[in-house]
Amino acid sequence: MTRIAVLGAGAWGTALAIHLAKAGQSVCLWAHSATHAEQISLQNQNQRYLPGIDLPPGLVVTSDLAYALDTAEGVLFVVPSDAFATVLAKVKDLCHASPPHYLASATKGFEPQKQRLLHQVVMDEWGGGTSMAVLSGPTFADEVAKGLPTAMVSASPDTKQAEFWADAFHYQNFRVYTQADIAGVEVGGAYKNIMAIATGVSDGLNLGANARAALISRGMVEMMRFASLYQAQPETLMGLAGLGDLVLTCTDDLSRNRRFGLMLARSGKSAAEVQKDIGQVVEGVKAVKVVKALADQYRLDLPIMEQVYCLVTQQITPKQAVQQLLSRSSKSEQAI
DSSP states (O other): OOOEEEESSSHHHHHHHHHHHHOEEEEEEESSSSHHHHHHHHHTOTTSTTOOOOOTTEEEEOHHHHHHHOOSEEEOOOOOOOGEEEEEEEHHHHHHTTOOOOEEEEOSEEEEETTEEHHHHHHHHHTOOOOOOOEESSSOHHHTTTTTOEEEEEEEHHHHHHHHHHHHHHHHEEEEESSSSHHHHHHHHHHHHHHHHHHHHHHHHOHHHHHHHHHHHHHHHHHHHHHHHOOOOHHTTSIIIIIIIIHHHHHOOHHHHHHHHHHHHHHHOHHOOOEEEEESSOOOHHHHHHHHHHHHHHTTOOOHHHHHHHHHEEEOOHHHHHHHHTTOOOOOOOOO
């Protein structure tokens, strides 16, 4: 039995904590809010984010970060991307500047302040030699918490890190593959949220299955083009953390990014109003702003991303975004 601290009691963090506990690990789930932690403990379920799913025996919930980290062999970050650096700094202070032996992130997004991948935040905070893993793939929290079949990736250039997290999660219907391309896995997990917003808008406007398929396939091209900034391997983007996650989030309404796009197209509300209605973090809204800044800096042609950016910053309407894409001049499909 391994003691693991899961930091972040949203839907995804809670689902991963539930699975780890079922897999026989000693798990402590940390919630930022003391009130939320108390509610989860008293109700034995996270009614705010995963209603109706009981916590397994032995899963401890706390808002005391020091307690969560105490004697933990593994620390898994599952906090919103814009809170990642702040929570990491607190963990560093409590760990007396020495990183946990096994460290991983299951957050899908970018650090917005300095436009970094999250493993880069860890490297900047603890030094370039720090060992960590990234967990990602086509996964919905609700299905993981219910024990439905799931496959994901544990990525790290340090084989021991990748294998530690794969072994910790590998149980019953949950299968974990290891690989080394940490940047490629992170880009796939973050970029697909932008494309899910785009396909949500398309379906919200009733543009049909043809349009959805075109957006997914051209979105894949954009994802690979952007990932080249990090020397990501094409095979990574064609795998679970890239294509797999892209297809999942673009086609199923359990994806809050897709639901955001649907509501944006159908409701006539602003991006801020739709986010409030959803009531949870919509990572694609934050990710598109980071990708836009980097695309401008490196002169990348990412037309779908550009229209999603203009949508979430309220520069255009959903119908105008579609018209902008359709009015682009013809070019070779293989053109860079």
